[in-house]
Amino acid sequence: xxxxxxxxxxxxxxxxxxVTLSCSPISGHRSVSWYQQTPGQGLQFLFxxxxxxxxxxxNFPGRFSGRQFSNSRSEMNVSTLExxxxxxxxxxxxxxxxxxxxxxxxxxxxxxx
Amino acid sequence: AQSVTQxxxxxxxxxxxxxxxxxNYSYGATPYLFWYVQSPGQGLQLLLxxxxxxxxxxxxxGFEAExxxxxxxxxxxxxSVHWSDAAEYFCAVVPRGGNEKLTxxxxxxxxxxx
Numbered sequence: 001x002x003x004x005x006x007x008x009x010x011x012x013x014x015x016x017x018x019v020t021l022s023c024s025p026i027s028g029h030r031s032v033s034w035y036q037q038t039p040g041q042g043l044q045f046l047f048x049x050x051x052x053x054x055x056x057x058x059n060f061p062g063r064f065s066g067r068q069f070s071n072s073r074s075e076m077n078v079s080t081l082e083x084x085x086x087x088x089x090x091x092x093x094x095x096x097x098x099x100x101x102x103x104x105x106x107x108x109x110x111x112x113x
Numbered sequence: 114a115q116s117v118t119q120x121x122x123x124x125x126x127x128x129x130x131x132x133x134x135x136x137n138y139s140y141g142a143t144p145y146l147f148w149y150v151q152s153p154g155q156g157l158q159l160l161l162x163x164x165x166x167x168x169x170x171x172x173x174x175g176f177e178a179e180x181x182x183x184x185x186x187x188x189x190x191x192x193s194v195h196w197s198d199a200a201e202y203f204c205a206v207v208p209r210g211g212n213e214k215l216t217x218x219x220x221x222x223x224x225x226x227x
Contacts, residue, residue: 033214042218043217045215048214099164
């Protein structure tokens with residue numbers, strides 16, 4: 001089975017712009033979760049989607065949003081980028097979410113200038 | 114407050130030596146427990162997990178972890194490290210009974226010296 005794929009792998013944006021990141025889960029997985037990883041805050045949960053519905057949400061401002069399509073692929077959008085949004089954004093998929101094992105993609109490295 | 118703690122930010126071990134990485138949690142009920150590893154420039158890979166039963170859990174790459182309820186700990190061990198084990202290691206939990214999101218510790222960076 002192919003693993004979790006994320007596109008693009010690297011992005012450079014400027015403050016005020018918006019960005020969309022994409023995640024393709026492992027075939028058959030219906031849960032997709034997103035995480036932000038920074039040196040200062042570590043790994044933080046953004047949100048989880050299951051069967052096209054947001055099932056869980058972390059403590060991030062409304063500028064961070066996501067969606068999931070019927071084929072379980074997910075996108076994450078960040079509007080009005082700030083310098084502090086520079087991070088590695090990781091996507092993980094699992095069969096059902098919750099305590100089910102999550103498989104991570106390689107991440108998208110976002111740099112905001 | 115609910116939390117998962119990795120007390121050691123950075124550990125240096127000689128190749129061939131044994132390794133123990135510490136993880137403590139603070140939750141009302143024992144959460145589901147995980148150890149992940151992240152190599153430079155990579156995503157996270159699951160090493161092992163504990164849900165219930167035998168308190169000594171075997172994982173991939175020769176790692177094992179022991180759950181100790183009395184100490185609220187889930188420490189990761191390896192008898193003999195290899196240079197390829199240099200990476201960052203994360204302990205993570207999923208609380209039982211609602212709001213089941215994966216929460217990570219701050220990570221321990223492992224350096225291997227020859």
